[in-house]
Amino acid sequence: xxxxxPQGALVRKPSIGAILLALIPFTAICFSVSLWxxxxxxxxxxxxxxxxxxxxxxxxxLCMWGAYRLEAARASDPHRDxxxxx
Amino acid sequence: xxxxxxxLAFISIIVSAGSFVGFYAGSHRKMDLEQWIVGDRGFGMLxxxxxxxxxxxxxxxxxxxxxxxxxxxxPVLYILAYQPLTNVVAFFILPQVWEVGRKYRLQTQADFFHxxxxxxxLAAFVxxxxxxxxxxxxxxxxxxxxIIVEVASYGAIHRAPAMVISCIIVxxxxxTSGIRGVxxxxxxxxxxxxxxAVFVGVAVPYIYFGGIGPMFKLLxxxxxxxxxxxxxxxxxxxxxxxxxxxxxxxxxxxWPQFFGASFSAKSSDTLRRNAVVMPFYSITMxxxxxxxxxxxxxxxxxxxxxxxxxxxxxxTFPAWFLGLIGGAxxxxxxxxxxxxxxxxxxxxxxxxxxxxxxxxxxxxxxxxLAKTTVLVITVTALCSAIYSSTTLVSLLLVGNGGVGQFxxxxxxxxxxxxxxxxxxxxxxxxxxxxxVALMLTNHDPVMGLNAGFIALCCNFTIVAxxxxxxxxxxxxxxxxxx
Numbered sequence: 001x002x003x004x005x006p007q008g009a010l011v012r013k014p015s016i017g018a019i020l021l022a023l024i025p026f027t028a029i030c031f032s033v034s035l036w037x038x039x040x041x042x043x044x045x046x047x048x049x050x051x052x053x054x055x056x057x058x059x060x061x062l063c064m065w066g067a068y069r070l071e072a073a074r075a076s077d078p079h080r081d082x083x084x085x086x
Numbered sequence: 087x088x089x090x091x092x093x094l095a096f097i098s099i100i101v102s103a104g105s106f107v108g109f110y111a112g113s114h115r116k117m118d119l120e121q122w123i124v125g126d127r128g129f130g131m132l133x134x135x136x137x138x139x140x141x142x143x144x145x146x147x148x149x150x151x152x153x154x155x156x157x158x159x160x161p162v163l164y165i166l167a168y169q170p171l172t173n174v175v176a177f178f179i180l181p182q183v184w185e186v187g188r189k190y191r192l193q194t195q196a197d198f199f200h201x202x203x204x205x206x207x208l209a210a211f212v213x214x215x216x217x218x219x220x221x222x223x224x225x226x227x228x229x230x231x232x233i234i235v236e237v238a239s240y241g242a243i244h245r246a247p248a249m250v251i252s253c254i255i256v257x258x259x260x261x262t263s264g265i266r267g268v269x270x271x272x273x274x275x276x277x278x279x280x281x282x283a284v285f286v287g288v289a290v291p292y293i294y295f296g297g298i299g300p301m302f303k304l305l306x307x308x309x310x311x312x313x314x315x316x317x318x319x320x321x322x323x324x325x326x327x328x329x330x331x332x333x334x335x336x337x338x339x340x341w342p343q344f345f346g347a348s349f350s351a352k353s354s355d356t357l358r359r360n361a362v363v364m365p366f367y368s369i370t371m372x373x374x375x376x377x378x379x380x381x382x383x384x385x386x387x388x389x390x391x392x393x394x395x396x397x398x399x400x401x402t403f404p405a406w407f408l409g410l411i412g413g414a415x416x417x418x419x420x421x422x423x424x425x426x427x428x429x430x431x432x433x434x435x436x437x438x439x440x441x442x443x444x445x446x447x448x449x450x451x452x453x454x455l456a457k458t459t460v461l462v463i464t465v466t467a468l469c470s471a472i473y474s475s476t477t478l479v480s481l482l483l484v485g486n487g488g489v490g491q492f493x494x495x496x497x498x499x500x501x502x503x504x505x506x507x508x509x510x511x512x513x514x515x516x517x518x519x520x521x522v523a524l525m526l527t528n529h530d531p532v533m534g535l536n537a538g539f540i541a542l543c544c545n546f547t548i549v550a551x552x553x554x555x556x557x558x559x560x561x562x563x564x565x566x567x568x
Contacts, residue, residue: 011182011500022174029167030331033324037160037314039306045299047306047313053166054372057365060170064177064362071358 015074018067025060029053089405090240096406097238100278100413104271104420105255111270112263119453122264123193123432125350129269134360136272137265137347137425138176138339139367145230145419148279149392151371155378157391159317162375164330170365171335177361179339181354182500186563188349194429195345195492196437202499203507204562206441211511212492213437215518216342219488220430221467223341224423226485228253228471230392231419237396238412240405246472252416256424257464261457265350268425275421278414280370286411287373290380290398298376305379312382326531329539337490337538343422343429345496427467431459484525487538491517494542494549503561509553517545 039047046054112121120126129137147165154162186192190201195216200209231252232245239248259267288298295301305313316323339345351357374395381394385401388394399411435456440447447455491514498505521541524530530537 011185013501014178018178022177025174026171029171030328030335033315033327037163037324037327039310039313042302042306045297045302047302049160049163049314050372050375053163054369057166057170057368060174060365061363064174064365067177068358068362 014067015070017070021063021067021070024063025056028059029056089408090242092405093409093412094239094242096409097235097413097416100274100410101252101255101416101420104274104417105259107274108255108259108267108271108424109262111259111266115263115266117262117264117453119193119432119436119449119456121266122453122456123346123428125265125269127188127350128352129350129356130352131356131360133269134347134351134356135364135367136269136276137350138344138360139276139364144422145227145234145415147371147374148415148418149230149233149395151374152378152381152395152398153390153392155375156381156388156394158319158322159312159379159382160315161317161319161322161327162378163315164327164334166368166371166375167327167331168334168338169368169371171331172338173361173364175335176339176364177358179496179500180348180357180361183345183496184348184351184354184357186500190563192349193346194433194437195340195342196433198345198499199495199510200437200441200562202562203495203510204559205507205511208507208511208514210438210442212495212514213342213433215491215514216489217430217433217438217463219485220342220426221463221470223485224426224430224463224467225471227419227423227426228467231416231423232471233392234396234412234415234419237393237400238408238415240400240408248416249468249471252420253423253464253468256420256427257460260424260428260460264428265347265425268421268428269350271417271421271424275414275417278410279418282411282414283370283373286395286399286403287370287376290377290402293402294380294384301376301380301383304383308383313379321531321534323534325534326536329531329536333490333536333539333542334486336493337486337542340489340492340496341485342433342489343425345492346429346432347425423467427460427463430463431456434459434463487521487525487530487536487541488518490538490542491521491545494546498549498553499561504553504558505549506553506556506559508556509549509551512552513545513549516548517541520544 036052037049039049041048043051115121151162151165183198186198192198192201194213196209196213199212200206228249232249235243235248236245259271263270291298291301295304312318315327348357377398378391378394381388381398385394385397388397396411400408435452439455440452494513495510498510518541521538524532524537524541532540
């Protein structure tokens with residue numbers, strides 16, 4: 001198991017990369033609603049809005065897996081630890 | 087044999103199996119408070135998954151999702167949006183909460199506030215608001231359970247006795263097994279529910295329309311406006327969607343029971359990996375929408391949309407299958423209900439009674455009081471479920487708007503050095519007050535936006551303003567460590 005926080009350090013801020021990756025599903029699912037909330041084109045027999053959100057159930061874990069890898073890489077590199085407290 | 091009896095037999099078998107699992111889970115363990123409420127912080131990915139995914143498969147998803155698809159149409163898509171996004175948010179909050187939780191032996195959400203801001207009144211207020219909003223959510227589960235059992239048994243058992251019996255079972259397994267009981271019953275419930283959701287969601291469109299594609303073709307021809315927002319409503323348009331999805335996905339893990347579930351994990355990495363894969367679990371949700379949409383064509387004019395799923399099953403499948411769905415549905419209500427009762431009781435005993443009323447209480451006293459409170463809360467929710475009725479989704483949205491107000495205190499508590507106790511206190515009081523005021527005056531949505539979202543924005547503003555006006559303080563998390 002990976003150790004995300006060195007002993008004694010308080011919680012560390014997530015990396016910019018992880019936050020950017022997390023903003024992708026937020027943009028695609030939430031903010032862009034007026035772009036995809038329509039029936040045409042129908043894909044796999046589904047209205048476009050249904051298809052779009054179902055697709056993002058599969059794509060969101062992909063983005064977050066990227067964020068996970070970024071955070072894990074940071075955690076295994078002690079020099080980039082920003083916590084610094086004892 | 088008459089169909090009511092067959093269905094009832096299936097319901098009883100499933101509920102008994104669930105209760106057995108629930109009792110057995112904790113029967114061979116010593117139940118101190120730590121074991122009871124956080125499972126000795128030893129849960130691996132599967133249990134954490136089941137506890138936090140509990141919400142994906144509650145009576146709300148069972149009845150509410152198909153109900154909204156039936157009676158409102160397009161706006162139901164918000165469910166498909168908040169579920170993955172909730173886990174995106176969880177990725178950045180829960181592992182960190184777990185870290186401080188382990189370090190300072192936190193057991194409840196209010197403990198977090200108590201230690202971080204070093205103020206027992208703030209903690210008690212947070213606990214009180216949490217309990218206040220858990221009760222309608224609990225009521226939602228019980229109402230759902232009553233509906234499911236009544237319809238699934240062909241009226242052989244009315245909703246009130248069904249609710250009473252299941253409440254007795256829930257209270258009993260919560261008392262004996264605590265969070266372990268909740269987690270183990272979830273195993274059975276999720277398996278049954280996955281199976282029934284997939285089966286019904288695929289079979290219904292095939293039986294009536296020859297497939298999901300042909301069904302949508304018909305829907306598009308007959309009423310295309312139903313499939314996009316605002317659907318059959320006038321005020322649930324895109325701004326409502328964005329504000330609701332933001333509020334629910336940001337505020338979801340502020341539910342005291344889900345927040346507290348993170349303490350039961352074995353490691354922060356468990357929570358992080360869990361947050362990555364969890365959105366896959368919502369993949370059966372659209373199937374519930376399909377059943378509700380099919381019902382708009384097959385059974386138009388149902389008085390209560392929440393019944394559309396069960397009505398379709400009853401029309402389509404034999405009695406034993408309805409019984410199976412009924413049993414699964416009953417467990418679906420009982421598991422989250424148990425979790426909420428457990429959490430609310432602990433909040434009451436540990437974070438309201440001990441610090442404010444009887445500072446001399448020992449941990450044993452707290453545990454004993456919490457167990458008595460289990461009974462009080464169960465009875466309260468039971469009475470409100472029997473004597474009032476609202477549609478399921480609206481009850482859920484009420485709760486989310488309330489607990490969402492804890493967000494600034496949690497996020498800033500973790501990541502900001504400048505946030506102060508008074509700032510958070512003022513913010514959460516303002517947020518809850520505005521939200522309750524808007525709800526009570528029937529202003530939701532207000533100007534096309536979710537009322538809880540508006541309250542949350544005011545809350546954040548107040549936290550920032552008051553924090554900057556008050557002198558900086560050291561975080562309680564460091565204070566104890568140093």
